[in-house]
Every structure is written in structure tokens, then in C-alpha cells.
Amino acid sequence: MPLQLELRNDLACLEDAVVALQQRLLHDGLPQAVVDDARLIAEEVLSNSIRHGCVQHEVHSLAIRAERDGKWLRLEFSDDGAPYDPLVAEAPAIDAPIQERPIGGLGVFLVCEIAESVAYERKDRRNVLLVVLRIH
């Protein structure tokens, strides 16, 4: 059975959703390292959606769907906010000298580095981000 969770576009609700995801994945017997990755990805993607596509003074609903498929863990994040593709952002300059490095922009970069694949689509008036992790 896939796990489905819904939350409001409120950063205060984020923690509960992320912890629920983490506990369920641990309960399903996934390795700690994969659960850690999934938790981080969920926080990065959802906090990004709340800050960008779903501005906080409007009420939006966000959803997480997690499903194990053999050696893959598929995490699908969706929201009914304004169209927002997080993957168009430029990669941060992590090799630049410290004083020239911007301090932000690391969230999406982390997700893309950790995941096996990340894809965005706008579907049925929702932003949908599919993140696939390898279970090792």
C-alpha cells in the first residue's frame, strides 16, 4: 500500500508530515540511509513549494505519495499552487571561493544530487514532482 499524506501550505505543518513519512518508511523496513534521504528530500521539496508556488496567505493543499517499487522508492510531491518548476533554477556555485558563494539555492541541488531521477510536470492544475530513490 502506498503512503499518502496531505498537508496545508504552512511551514508549521511541514515537520509533522516529514516525521510521519519517516516513521512509515522505517516501519516498512527501509534502510536508515534511504529514510534519511527521503526525509531530507521531503523537507526540501515541500518547504520550497510552500515558499514559491503556494504563498502562505492563500490556502493550498500539498500531498506526498510514497511507494516502494522493488529496489526503487518513488516519492511524488504535488500541490495546487501556481505553476512552479523547481528544476529550472541554476545550480549553486559550490566551487566558488567562500566570499563569492551565495548562501542559498542548495535545497533543489541536494535533491537532484541524492535522487536517482527528478522530474517535474504540471498536471491537472497541480505541480507534480516525481523523485525516485534507489534502495540500497
Add this chain to the structure above:
Amino acid sequence: MDIEIAIGTPHGDTRRVHVSGKLDTHTFATFDREVAPLLEDATISTLVLDLDKLTYISSAGVRSVFKARKVLSARGGKLLVVNLQPQIRKVFDIVKAVPVADVFASAAELDAYLDEMQKRVTGESQEED
């Protein structure tokens, strides 16, 4: 407990900060607030973050660590980190949060480095005399 920050007593120009719990979207502001006075304190040139009991970090937390490093570096100081748990190490490695040379596997390794630095500073001042 979300985050707990314990600031050690001054040791020369080095200060240790023990960070426990999680450093993420919900807790980074607490970290920033607690660490800010140390970043402004010109008598501190080396700030050590002991992350032995930090179990989780996200990009929001990395941003705070990075910000601290930037402030210290701008005034000739240094940020060192010690005792990284696997999740923290992985994230630090990916985003190059701290140069490899400033990451220490254990307190013993860090102490040896700090002693060496201290000796070098003492040696230099003796030569000047």
C-alpha cells in the same frame, strides 16, 4: 528536543559550540541567534562546531553553517567541524559546506590540530622576540 546549543568556555581564541538535535527549516533561526554573538566577537578566531549529537541537517541548516563560515572568514577567522554523523557528512560533502581540511573525525584529531596551531603561533611570537 528540536535543537540544543551549548557554548563552551573560552579556550584561547577558540570557542566550541555543541549542537544537538536537528538543524533544519524549524531550528535554523535558533542556531543563528545563539551563534551570532560569537561571530561578532573579535577575540574568537576559531569556532568549532561539535556535531556529535546532531542527527539531521537540511539545506536550511547548511545555509546557517555556511553563513557563519562566511562571516568568520571575512574577518580572518575559521570554522571547524567535528564528529559528523553519516547524514550530516553526506549533505556537507554534496554541497561542500566546509572544506575537507576543516572537518575532523574526532575530538582527538581536532585537539591535535589545535595544539599544532597553538605551537605555531607561540613559535612565531618567540621568534619575533
